[in-house]
Amino acid sequence: MEKVTKILVHLSKNNVAPQCARFAQSITGHFTETLDEVEVKCSLENNRFTLCECEKGRGIPLKRATFCPFKYLSVAEAAAIPLDVQSRGVDVGVAILLQSANQKVLLTRRTSSLRIFPNVWVPPGGHVELDERLLDAGLRELREETGLKLDPGDVSAQLLGLWESVFPPMLSRGMPQRHHVVTYMLLNTSLTHQQLQASLRPEPAEVSGCLWVDASLVKAIVSAVDGEEGSVTPLEGVAPTISVSEVSPEGVLSESDLPLSVLCNRAPNSGEDVERVSTGTKYALELWLKNLEGQGTRC
Template structure:
């Protein structure tokens, strides 16, 4: 796209399928959820009557990579679609026409990037979360599964395997993978924290591994330039993170054992982190805090449904 930001690699962008052959690049300031809902309106030639608040902020889609373009198509769950969701405070849903006109050209011309994320499931049903390093430009000190961008010429799984290996040292080649859900991510995540700078479609894949979490933890070689913490979350904590408060908090330890990079000793150490950090909601104003990302909460909710 003309005017796009120069990067070290060719970015993979989102295109919206409109019919069998028409594929339109999604503008940076366009809300993916709204576009999908608008497609329904066009196809059915009538307005949608949303039955619930949840229905407004979700839809089912299929995603495919074709000639380094991520093709997003409206679908149905029974036809293999996965849920696409965004938070009700999504900046691209809330931004005004004036706000869009004020975006710098190098931002407004970016398009919507694609990210792939691996929800690594151990043989004893734990999933890996990593804490993004504090110096990261987007979502610093936020707990997420390992993942990142797709490079030109890669398949979605190749990108997953590379990102997981780069961040954790784990090899997932030949693993059982399943597209779990999709998330529309914008940074900053609310307009009260500033103009949008990044807009992503994040694809969450479930990767089932054959080893226990303790075996996998011993094999990990975490990259301190990208992550500064890691832990394996069990289903009780995952339920709480996902917002299922029917599970008593007494069913989990008050502290979570994590691997953390210690700058003083320049080494990885085992330490304890209060589980309250994992249950903290994203603030709507002021500086961000250490927490689990909203998209990760959604992905854990979808994982638990399985």
């Protein structure tokens, strides 16, 4: 048996034994020919993250961007991807939506020196390592990136959805170099965001800013749909500037104001990326809003 060196996505359809997903294939497209969202079942066993088809209403949502490169990649373009990239397969990531007792969620800004999605706002997260459960991986990444140390018994966890992530995020910005399925997990804590903020110790090599968002701010952020044209209409009751915690190279936090318009930036079709909330994060925040509404919480 081939030695497993990292967690990769495996796919099963029509009751066929799971097969390791190819780097250049669309994971979402494996289960639907025309749609960008589908329900699947997922499991992490024996260091394999397996996705399989399921009946509607009985699975977890899996979504890709409307402009996902693997939706439009031609056979010739796929064949031209360097072999060292093709051999990577599809990696598995976990991202944590940490919800405080007063219903705010933590976002972090990736440092500008990171190769993948630099200067972009995302939830804390990263790769799932060998022999880890999704929750354990999420708590480890949360601790490494933010300094927040939470035990599984301190939180209630819920898998919100899956996102097919590609970098660069669209073909107009270059051929794909990274391909992930990101699992978005919601963690509910009994601590307020002020209590959690007091324990923040971000890793400055990875995090350049921290921000707590509430439902009204999230609604403004997700109204800026990536891939669409036109201006974003400001929502009533949302301040034009947002207080964020800047992280110095030494890891010291200081408060500053960030224009709301920055969080409402859309993914550019070409050129350098801009500071924004990632497309996958917007999807996860939409799922979070639906979860709040399902709990009967006014938002």
